[in-house]
Structure formats: structure tokens, C-alpha cells
Amino acid sequence: MSDTAAMSVPRPCDLLVRADAAVTQDRDRRVLTDAAVAVKDGLVLEVGGQAELEAGYEPEQRLDLSGKLLLPGLVNGHTHLPMTLLRGYADDLPLMDWLEKHIWPVEFQLTDDLLDTGARLGCAELIRTGCTAFLNGYFHEHVTGQAVIDCGMRGVLGEGFFGFPSPLFPTAEDCWNTIRNLETRFENHPRLRTAVTPHAAFTVPPEELAASFALAEELDIPWQIHLAESPTETAVCLDKYGKRPVALLQEHGLLTERTTLHHCVDVTDEEIALMAETGVNVVHNPASNFKLASGMSPVQKMLEAGVTVGLGTDGASSNNQLNMFREMGLAALMGKVRAEDASAVNAQAALDMATLGSAKCLGWPELGRIEKGCPADMIALDLGFPNLMPVFNHVSHAVYAATGMEVCMTMVAGEVLYLYGEFRTMDVISLKTKAREAAKWVCNAAEK
Ligand SMILES: [Zn+2]
Structure with a gap:
């Protein structure tokens, strides 16, 4: 009873x-x-x-x-929310070309106003497609934070940084204060948390990765990074450091339960065993991996090894949706092809990834379930x-x-954000106008 x-x-x-x-x-x-x-x-x-x-x-x-x-509520384990502004702007290109020739030159010119439009557009799409929380990595994350506060969602926000100079941070250490300020700003907010977010092992040197991890430990927040996204990344890591991406992180003590790795497409059986042993969390991004032809992640092997696997869309310019329902379907389908087994990554496993798995990747394990005492998402x-x-x-x-x-x-958290076609916390009409204006700005910025 x-x-x-x-x-x-x-x-x-x-x-x-x-x-x-x-x-x-x-x-x-x-x-x-x-x-x-x-x-x-x-x-x-x-x-x-x-x-x-x-x-x-x-x-x-x-x-x-x-x-x-x-x-x-579904939990999106990996996204770059304001990249909705670049949805459909540069498609059908390999990862490095896409990043270096098309995305970064425009991104480095983005203003807070534009980021605000992109973040709100992203929130609207997530809410519309049943996502209630997400793990983000981008620039000027206080802007996305305000959008999340206003629209009523949950977010874990990470200020992204590279090892090379960017317009925001001349060096990686210059980002540390921004991360601290972000953490202080949202410290007591019930729906916002932060994460330390180096871009990748091939764009941030190992010493700076280790220093950023120490900061995550000090602040007691998650540490997330893109890792082993494609064989090209592995080749760059081998060339630069003589180590594959997973081994590089292991060498510097960065494979821990605090760690969330995005992608993990190019990983060996031995690396999967190490990932299970160290308790790292992995976010699978099937649509992005397909679109950038990065490869198929061995998800079934990771699940069998006991690795926590979440699910994410990645940014809207490499997906091009933020729709976790499509992502669940793709995860199940890709999992079967990769494992050459129709019973691999079954429906329950895909739903587990998009709920309980992603929740762990956010460092917020009480999300992703309807259970007594848990948030009413x-x-x-x-x-x-x-x-x-x-x-x-x-x-x-x-x-x-x-x-x-x-x-x-x-x-x-018990508040209805969307019901039968009506967004209750967002002005989607003005968002449409702003999105059109932003598209014109992107076209101009690309020509500079
Ligand atoms: Zn990403």
C-alpha cells in the first residue's frame, strides 16, 4: 500500500x-x-x-x-546553443574545413545581441521538441544563461576556450576568471549550473587541459571536452603528442567521473575498457557524426563495458536540428549498423541515453526520470x-x-513552458524577426 x-x-x-x-x-x-x-x-x-x-x-x-x-523531459548532453544562427549556413563539408574556413571566422565576430537571439532560438526548439535540460559549450555563456533563466529551462553552461589566441581569450588562462565569474553569477540559481569546457585535445595543449581540470575540481563542477571525434583528430594528436586522444587524457589524469567526453567515435576496445574503469561519461552525437562523416561510435560496446553514455545533438550547424527524438532514433539505428546486430542499442537503451545517461553527463543525475523527489521535468x-x-x-x-x-x-520544475502550440515563456513572434536579421548579419560577416 x-x-x-x-x-x-x-x-x-x-x-x-x-x-x-x-x-x-x-x-x-x-x-x-x-x-x-x-x-x-x-x-x-x-x-x-x-x-x-x-x-x-x-x-x-x-x-x-x-x-x-x-x-x-529529454536531456541534451551536448550542444552549442547559439549556433542556431549558423544552421544551414555551411553544410556538406569535412570537419576541419567546416570549422576553420567557415564557422570560426564568423563565430569570432558574434556580438552579445546575436548570441542572445541564437540562444533563445535554441531554447524554443528544445522546448518544442521535448527537451528540458542541456549541456552547453560556447562563448559569452552569461548570455545563454539569461535566455535559460527567462524561458524556464535548465542548463549547464560552459565557457569554451582554445589553446591558441581567440578574440575573447588571448591565452587559455585568460578564460579562468570568466569561468569563475560565470560560476559565481549562477551559483544559487536552481536551474543553472556551469562546467569547465576546453574545446578539444588537439586545440588545447595538455598542460592547459590539466590546469583547467584543476579549476573544475576546485569549483566542484563537471569538466567536458570534445574527444576522439574522428580519425583525423587521432592523427593530429599522434602527430603533435605521440598519443591517441584517450591515452593523452589518461596520461594527464583527466579520465575521471567528473569528465564528460563528447563524441568518442574513434576509440579502440582497450580505450573503451579504460573509459569504463575510470568512470568517465560519454555523450554520443549520431547526427553530427554522420553529417561530418566522422564515423560511427561503437556505442553498443561502450554500453556493454558499463560506460555511462548520454545523447546529444551537437550544435545546430552540424546536425542541423536540436531534436532529441530524431537523435534517439538515429542512435538506435546507427548502433545496430555499427555492431552489425539488429538487437544492439534497442529502444530502451536509446531512451536511457537521452534521459538517465545524459543527466549523468550533466552532473545532474536526478534529472531524466519521473520519480518521487526528483525535479518535475x-x-x-x-x-x-x-x-x-x-x-x-x-x-x-x-x-x-x-x-x-x-x-x-x-x-x-512543475512549470508548463509549452502547451498545445503555445510557448508560455517566450515571445516567438519577435524571435522570428530577430532570426531573419541575424541571417543577414551572418552573410555579411562571412564576406569580411
Ligand atoms: Zn560539439
């Missing part, structure tokens, strides 16, 4: 959500039918059957999601869409059949 059923007097709660079914992603991966969730102070108070929770709670508000499937899929009928297995539909456009409700 549950807590509520044992009581005769209904307990107060802020909100009672009812849905046809709920994929909880709790420890037992329970999928409940005729489900209800009681919410109080932004947290899940109880998850159970509708009759049970209706009898046990007296809510201030109700949200009736008949015909809908409730899921935990939830989304709903409208099961009335033709592509979601009939239903045999809700997890299968979420991973293989849903496109993300069936998301009809997105909630963070």
Missing part, C-alpha cells in the same frame, strides 16, 4: 497531472497506464495510478493529458498523431515513431 492510500485526508499539492500512460524511467523502468503525477514545489511528490492519486491529493491545479503519453506526446497508432510499446514509439512534433506539453 502506498503512502497516500494509507491516509484518509487528501494532502495538498501544487499540480496533479493525469495522462493515458507514463514512461517513468525509474529504476525498474516502469511504464504506468492511467497514470498520474503529483507535483509540489517543483518536485515530483508521487507517481502512480489516477484513482489512487485523485483520492490522495487535493491539487491547486490540474493538467488533464488524456490521450497523451507522459515522459521525463516532464513532457507529453500526443498519441492521436497517425504515426503513433496503434500502441504496443510506448518506449518503441518514443524512439522509432515519434518525430518530436507530437510533443504537446513541456514542463520544467
